[in-house]
Amino acid sequence: MFKIESIKSQSPQVAIDKERKATKFDINKMFEFLESGKDEAALTKSLMQQIERDTILKTNASYYDLTKDQHRELTAQKIARLASYIEKDAPFFENFQKRLNLIAIVDPQLGTRVGVHLGLFLSAIRGNGTEEQFKYWAFERGAAYLKDVYGCFGMTELAHGSNVAGLETTATFDQKTKEFEINTPHLGATKWWIGGAAHSANHCVVYARLIVSGKDYGVKTFVVPIRDRNHNLHSGVAIGDIGAKMGRDGIDNGWIQLTNVRIPMNYMRSKFTKVTQRQEIVEVPPLEQLAYGALLGGRVTMVTDSFRMAQRFITIALRYSVGRRQFGAKNSSEELKLIDYPLHQRRLLPYLALTYALSISSFDLSQTYDSVLSNLDAAGKSQDFSKLGQAIAGLKNLFCASASLKSTATWYVAQLIDECRQACGGHGYSSYSGFGKAYNDWVVQCTWEGDNNILASNAGRLLCNLLSSCKKKEKKIKGDLSYLNGISNIDKEAICWNKQSMTNLSNSNIDKELFCFNKQVCTVKLINAIQGTIIRLGVRVPNIGSKKSTWDDIAAQRVVLSKLNAVLYMLQHLVLKIKQLGDEEAHKQYLVQIAALFATSQIEMNFASYFLQFKAIDSLEPVADVVSELCLSVRDQVIGLTDSFQFSDYFINSALGSHSGDIYNTYFDTVNNLNNPQVRDGKAAYSEALEAMLRRDPLEVRECFEKSDKVLKKLAPKI
Amino acid sequence: MFKIESIKSQSPQVAIDKERKATKFDINKMFEFLESGKDEAALTKSLMQQIERDTILKTNASYYDLTKDQHRELTAQKIARLASYIEKDAPFFENFQKRLNLIAIVDPQLGTRVGVHLGLFLSAIRGNGTEEQFKYWAFERGAAYLKDVYGCFGMTELAHGSNVAGLETTATFDQKTKEFEINTPHLGATKWWIGGAAHSANHCVVYARLIVSGKDYGVKTFVVPIRDRNHNLHSGVAIGDIGAKMGRDGIDNGWIQLTNVRIPMNYMRSKFTKVTQRQEIVEVPPLEQLAYGALLGGRVTMVTDSFRMAQRFITIALRYSVGRRQFGAKNSSEELKLIDYPLHQRRLLPYLALTYALSISSFDLSQTYDSVLSNLDAAGKSQDFSKLGQAIAGLKNLFCASASLKSTATWYVAQLIDECRQACGGHGYSSYSGFGKAYNDWVVQCTWEGDNNILASNAGRLLCNLLSSCKKKEKKIKGDLSYLNGISNIDKEAICWNKQSMTNLSNSNIDKELFCFNKQVCTVKLINAIQGTIIRLGVRVPNIGSKKSTWDDIAAQRVVLSKLNAVLYMLQHLVLKIKQLGDEEAHKQYLVQIAALFATSQIEMNFASYFLQFKAIDSLEPVADVVSELCLSVRDQVIGLTDSFQFSDYFINSALGSHSGDIYNTYFDTVNNLNNPQVRDGKAAYSEALEAMLRRDPLEVRECFEKSDKVLKKLAPKI
Ligand SMILES: Cc1cc2nc3c(=O)[nH]c(=O)nc-3n(C[C@H](O)[C@H](O)[C@H](O)COP(=O)(O)OP(=O)(O)OC[C@H]3O[C@@H](n4cnc5c(N)ncnc54)[C@H](O)[C@@H]3O)c2cc1C
Numbered sequence A, B: 001m002f003k004i005e006s007i008k009s010q011s012p013q014v015a016i017d018k019e020r021k022a023t024k025f026d027i028n029k030m031f032e033f034l035e036s037g038k039d040e041a042a043l044t045k046s047l048m049q050q051i052e053r054d055t056i057l058k059t060n061a062s063y064y065d066l067t068k069d070q071h072r073e074l075t076a077q078k079i080a081r082l083a084s085y086i087e088k089d090a091p092f093f094e095n096f097q098k099r100l101n102l103i104a105i106v107d108p109q110l111g112t113r114v115g116v117h118l119g120l121f122l123s124a125i126r127g128n129g130t131e132e133q134f135k136y137w138a139f140e141r142g143a144a145y146l147k148d149v150y151g152c153f154g155m156t157e158l159a160h161g162s163n164v165a166g167l168e169t170t171a172t173f174d175q176k177t178k179e180f181e182i183n184t185p186h187l188g189a190t191k192w193w194i195g196g197a198a199h200s201a202n203h204c205v206v207y208a209r210l211i212v213s214g215k216d217y218g219v220k221t222f223v224v225p226i227r228d229r230n231h232n233l234h235s236g237v238a239i240g241d242i243g244a245k246m247g248r249d250g251i252d253n254g255w256i257q258l259t260n261v262r263i264p265m266n267y268m269r270s271k272f273t274k275v276t277q278r279q280e281i282v283e284v285p286p287l288e289q290l291a292y293g294a295l296l297g298g299r300v301t302m303v304t305d306s307f308r309m310a311q312r313f314i315t316i317a318l319r320y321s322v323g324r325r326q327f328g329a330k331n332s333s334e335e336l337k338l339i340d341y342p343l344h345q346r347r348l349l350p351y352l353a354l355t356y357a358l359s360i361s362s363f364d365l366s367q368t369y370d371s372v373l374s375n376l377d378a379a380g381k382s383q384d385f386s387k388l389g390q391a392i393a394g395l396k397n398l399f400c401a402s403a404s405l406k407s408t409a410t411w412y413v414a415q416l417i418d419e420c421r422q423a424c425g426g427h428g429y430s431s432y433s434g435f436g437k438a439y440n441d442w443v444v445q446c447t448w449e450g451d452n453n454i455l456a457s458n459a460g461r462l463l464c465n466l467l468s469s470c471k472k473k474e475k476k477i478k479g480d481l482s483y484l485n486g487i488s489n490i491d492k493e494a495i496c497w498n499k500q501s502m503t504n505l506s507n508s509n510i511d512k513e514l515f516c517f518n519k520q521v522c523t524v525k526l527i528n529a530i531q532g533t534i535i536r537l538g539v540r541v542p543n544i545g546s547k548k549s550t551w552d553d554i555a556a557q558r559v560v561l562s563k564l565n566a567v568l569y570m571l572q573h574l575v576l577k578i579k580q581l582g583d584e585e586a587h588k589q590y591l592v593q594i595a596a597l598f599a600t601s602q603i604e605m606n607f608a609s610y611f612l613q614f615k616a617i618d619s620l621e622p623v624a625d626v627v628s629e630l631c632l633s634v635r636d637q638v639i640g641l642t643d644s645f646q647f648s649d650y651f652i653n654s655a656l657g658s659h660s661g662d663i664y665n666t667y668f669d670t671v672n673n674l675n676n677p678q679v680r681d682g683k684a685a686y687s688e689a690l691e692a693m694l695r696r697d698p699l700e701v702r703e704c705f706e707k708s709d710k711v712l713k714k715l716a717p718k719i
């Protein structure tokens, strides 16, 4: 809205527009790079357009004003809408998955509420069930289309989360009726946090201890119907709503108590464990791990989520940083743009670089996931043990990569959202900026589907083990982790990434320095420095401490190793991808700078002490200098670099980050549309009480003068 | 509630109780230490008791379920209640201030809504107004009692926050009528974020440019009545509600546009600037800074808030870490307590140490603030220039300390809340754990009343300047910063805090190592190491970069300096205070360990690369080892060390952190009391729509079979 001005004001939109026009590369080319190819980019765009136009899926600023109950209901409406998209996408469920990932950018809770059903409930059946079992529940009964069967995933209990093997729900085989009796023996075994259980789901994959003839065979999975066709709870099933959460209030997480609930014996998912009619147990133990494969999908998706969320919030903060001015530049009537402060560049641009690095990694990881899963499937069917061995090795690598990327990426993106909010000053605290809800929705990603500290220390342990078997020359590692083989000559090799190499990096030699490849392994000094640090840290940790240390004693270092591994993965994959571009492509040089900024800023922000300790760098200052210089080179392309994400205002959904850059008008109008200043003549609903307080009688009057001198004299005892 | 168990479950309360009984010191003594003395401790306790019993001030788990409108209304009710406490506390307003600080532990938004009136509106009048002006508004009109006058603080504008000198609201003097005309010239100059403006306040201290005879005299402050006795907006005043925020929804932040609003000339706060009837300006420029003193109070309070919030959340996480078990210990039927994992200790115990350090600093800083303020007052009245000079020097020191402590403490406590939440796993994400709302309420402390990055870089600049004048031997510094004088021989002195001193620290010599004092300056090696690092970094930064660098170029290093300075302040004050305890006091040895843990963990977590770079340590490993060992020594007293805060369940307000330790029953019962599973037979309000989706007709039916082969054949063009 155009408003009367008695003095001319700043025009953020002019500044943003000017910088947009100064973009020196083709943002469509950059978009294709980020989306991992032309076709994928086109698909992303068309799905985004379909979402943004769909009136039911619509999310806008009013979203930030909804109460928990409104979020719940709206989410249900959107689920119904999505269900019809599944039917249209079928049988190309990958399309639907991508649709879901994109919707999660603006409505993460919706993503989860459907994701739990498709990604956890159905994947668990797929991973643990026989092919027939999967077909029955998915297609005959309709779960694949969110029809008739709405599933939830009942793993976590009140007293057990990370330690799945310690779950206490029991599934006792009854030889007479050929049924299982599922039971919650005490409060701590109550299924807890179960997404969709409170109100939506009618089936649950329950993790429970298999008990046959009094013997405990450990935790297996069972399909338990919890609600009937009329959506009433089956007898023996008690369910409650877990209530308000820090974020994602649109999900109806519930608790479930099962009291001797009976299910047919074939409701046990029995790809790997079967109970025969005669109470015998048949297990296929070496393949047990395969069951796990299907559940890694959640972690892989969270890396994609990290990329998408990073895109959204770095865009908001950078557009704002170009539009917002604060404090004067000498000899200028205009104040400086925030982004022209080196401190502001250093706060934001490393996160822009991270976003680019996340893009490539998320696509590469998804691809690996798909191929590992189909290898497992094929190997499983073939029953060829050498194929199986290979498939399982692939699964292990995937486990390490996904664990360290999921934990590192979700932590980093939490930091990114927080830093971007702070970079928008007070306005970042307005709900309509989008930061608050996004942060609250986001941070659970650090906890669920594998708590970050546990995943990271698992990945770290794997790295340590691999290193120690490399050291003993027990095996030669292939793939992303092959650099670990370098342990044998690490102490002789100079891995020091010194002042000279940094100076090279910051000037025109950057391309040469960053992109000299030697066989499959990048030998670029920067990557080398990270690899060397991982190896030196990894070799040392088992000896840390004076006494002989346990794995638990070195858990903190394992977490550091996992983070380093994630950064290395991101850097290597980014660099490889850039290398594929022709030198004539205008966007290549910016990508090179971004890759260098990613690596150097990561070292500076998160690992400098390790790099110094392990002589991977010889001083802090040159690193700091390179970071500053790279920030400066990236700085004038920030509008182009974020426009390249091609997020429309719908996907940004922030009063501070719209494409036009007209920050103040957009923000003011949003606030007033949602908080009409004319309602009740601008008075609060409770105004009367407030006014009564202000106009209250003096204290003496309210005390009925009963403390006045006159009264007190009267009341004084006569002596 | 006692429940039927078919298998025995874990009993977290037993574990907590056992550890409570194993406390090796008197928690009342520790409480007195933390509250800075016996009397102060007694006052804290009695005020807490009064708050917790007051039915109107009551806050409990249902607080986490309130909507924005409910928060607003409830807060208003509580304000009315508090107003009557002010009248009873008067004239001891410090009492009331303390009451307010304590209430803010469980209801920060209430603290702010009253704090803006007393701490900003009234303080601005006190700081900038004449004594008569203050008396009039505070006592004659009733503002001091929250009676008749409810003030708000109108500094920030839509386009200007940190840069106060750039504000664009104008106050133009009208010689004819002897009035000021206050005007919002354009949208960007709209007052924004003004706490209490939306619905509560009837007066505003407006920051506006003083224009006399066309000349701009810069930003001054004016009292502007915005609502009349009937709480209707005065003509020319437009106000709106800013709406939903990330947190503190109980505050009615508003925007204000003033269109040629006229106020009498004496409504300008004129302690330092007066406009005479003849349009002359009289300014007392050297004292301008004094005006600022009153506003530093907010920063000082935020350090107290940091301490209180840290107490609350570290208590929750540590109680939970003792009650919660996960994963097995070898050779034991019981799983391990979370706190027995070294990783968990390293995540939480440094924050426990931080909490203790914050305690002492917050009390010391408040005391300094009071004395600086009264020195300023006295000096101002005496008009004695040497006294004024001294008072202003004190103000500068206070500025540096409060800026670096406010920014560092609020950042650290944001991290603390987040880490504590993650340490409680999924349950930390439940609203009823308290973490979510607390985090959201908290983080604005990093932005308002001086954005952290700006405050920290200001403090850092001050340190650099002091250092450079020390280097030139221009002056000798007194007080907390006197160690900067050491610059002259810093390069000769060995500041290396090496393996040997660390080994000493971690064993029985700790007391000697940490507590050898030399004159006023601590010479303990650890403190020395920090001081040395500050000096070496501070001396270097101006030369950083190849080209001659500006202050902006080194802003990132200035922020680091400020953080180091805050840590040093906390450590020095903590150590001094411990030193005052007799060696026979049982709690002393734990305090010594805590001080050492605070220092070493800070170095490890935040400054290790600087310590390595500047040779204040020679290797990472010994630091890591000491941290681990100190964690282990503190570990078995964690219940006692948090019980020492003497927070009742009311002040904890968390389903996970109650004193009894009966985590699962408390949590389950809280969830069910607030989310009755029986309502609508456990169905959602929108269940019908959801069920309709599940039972929807097949796609072909919904498409009226119009894509069937039969139809398509009919529709095929005949060729
Ligand atoms: C919103 C939400 C939705 C969810 N949805 C579902 C769902 O649909 N279905 C489902 O089954 N679950 C669900 N969960 C549960 C989630 O998967 C668990 O919260 C998660 O697995 C972590 O387990 P926990 O909460 O029990 O944490 P715990 O395992 O108790 O861990 C608590 C803390 O202790 C630390 N810790 C634990 N063990 C160790 C160790 N050995 N060494 C060092 N540190 C340790 C962890 O790092 C963590 O910080 C959901 C959770 C949330 C918050």
Ligand SMILES: Cc1cc2nc3c(=O)[nH]c(=O)nc-3n(C[C@H](O)[C@H](O)[C@H](O)COP(=O)(O)OP(=O)(O)OC[C@H]3O[C@@H](n4cnc5c(N)ncnc54)[C@H](O)[C@@H]3O)c2cc1C
Pocket (backbone or CB within 6 Å): A324, A326, A327, A338, A341, A343, A344, A422, A423, A424, A425, A426, A427, A429, B116, B153, B154, B155, B156, B159, B160, B161, B162, B163, B192, B193, B194, B195, B196, B245, B248, B253, B444, B447, B448, B449, B450, B451, B452, B453, B454, B555
């Ligand atoms: C809930 C809430 C309540 C509030 N209540 C009040 C109130 O009652 N009264 C009132 O007057 N105000 C109030 N404020 C406003 C608050 O004081 C301002 O938000 C704060 O001063 C920061 O200013 P800003 O938002 O304009 O940020 P900006 O000054 O625009 O800063 C934005 C970002 O840029 C960075 N930056 C700015 N300048 C520089 C520089 N020179 N170098 C490097 N970086 C820079 C900052 O670090 C920050 O990250 C409130 C704010 C909030 C969120």
